[in-house]
Amino acid sequence: MEKLIISQKDLSKFDEIGITIAVAEDIIIHATSVEESMVELKELVQAAGGDVRAELILHQKIDPDYYLDKETLDYVIRQLKDLDANMLVFIDELTGTQIKNIEELSGVKVVDRTMLLLDILANRANRREGKLEIEKAQLSYRLDRLEGFQGIYKYGSGMCVNNPFGNRILTDEEAIKEKIQSIKIDLSVIVKNRFVQRSKKLGKNLPLVAFTGYTNSGKSAIINELMKLDSDYTKESEIVVKDKMLSTMDVSLRKSVLPNGQDFLIVDTIGFVSDVPKPMLTAFRSTFEEISYADLIINVFDASSNGQDIQKNIMDYTFEKIGVTNKKKISVYNKADKLDAIPESTDEKIYISAKSGYNMDKLLDVIQSNLFQKSYEEILLIPYSKYEAFNEIRSNRVIEMEDFEMTNDGIKLRLVMNQSELNKYEEFITK
DSSP states (O other): OOOOEEOOSOOTTOSOEEEEEEEOSSSEETTEEHHHHHHHHHHHHHHTTOEEEEEEEEOSOOBTTTBSOHHHHHHHHHHTTTTTOOEEEESSOOOHHHHHHHHHHHOSEEEEHHHHHHHHHHHHOOSHHHHHHHHHHHHHHHHTTGGGGSSHHHHOOSTTTBOTTSSBOOOOHHHHHHHHHHHHHHHHHHHHHHHHHHHHHHTTTOOEEEEEEBTTSSHHHHHHHHHTTSTTOOGGGSOOOOSSTTOOOSOEEEEEEOTTSOEEEEEEOOOBOSSOOHHHHHHTHHHHHHHHHOSEEEEEEETTOSOHHHHHHHHHHHHHHHTOOSSOEEEEEEOGGGSSSOOOOOSSEEEOOTTTOTTHHHHHHHHHHHHTOOOEEEEEEEOGGGHHHHHHHHHTSOOOGGGEEEOSSSEEEEEEEOHHHHHHTGGGBOO
16 A cells, blocks of 8 residues: 655644645656646645645546545545644545545545636636636536535635635535526626727737746746836836746736837736646636737746646647647746756747846847738638638637628638738638
């Protein structure tokens, strides 16, 4: 039987102390190694306000009733009191049956990774849309696992109990269904208004650059430095930088200026985590929409991290899941000042330090050269038999109603293209 790996840290100041548990048949879990995923899980518990006393990794099949085998679970439960732990945290999504069974045996709160992520976001969201999306995700997740939420979650406190508005998450099936329907109506109005606001924003013809990256990579710090170039910059307008996972929940839109004097918009998005659960993808809708409308994506990495390849795989995997695969992306490695030797930068891979200012001018030059390639305005006529070409164009930019019309011969579209796009869609250009 595998033994618990126990931390000797003083955790007396924490109300909720957990034992993290992973069952994996392979060495990979959540798009990365089991060990890396467990490090991330511990950081998530800390971001939620608790800490971890011990961890357990089992290489075996998942038990349908208890997640881990009954003998090992009994062993873990016996350790709870001696370790002053009052929570079991699981790296995988649990079923309602597993939550119920484990709670009944252990008498402590049972938390899985998705519940934990949603709880963190519930405490991070500031905008009403973000709060509603998270509450809907929490309720939808519970609806499929209701039998697991009829015990401690009905009367307990702490992690994974409240929604973003500070109220206890519902545990009654009919009440949950009614609430989800109500939230959907509220969100439909908000999304419509956001579309109008975005159209006005983009109508100013300012290019949009989305900063993405693994959580804690320093995206917000970079954006704050770029904002200082704008004449309207104030200290109060800066994005608050926090050394915590998932510290940015709501989309932040800011403005900066390129060396050629051209203004451009910057959007700071939520930090990635490994293998984003499906409920979170829905909750991140507004963030991911901003990515899909961006003219350029800056992927930010922590240059001092040993897990850069893993982080890149996670980001590529997430981009694929949300359907953002054709965008121009530049890799930016922040915190280069922490390296003993800084590698040479290229136009595709730039080493910078937002803290010291190193290579920030290089970053601006590369953004400028990508945003302002020579452009060509043409009218395309795309036959209905090649409708996938129109879909491809729509996936990479905002197409307003006045930009195209449906004719007998196909879709007539006015489009501003760079050289590569001109070559790609040359067959559709009307003379």
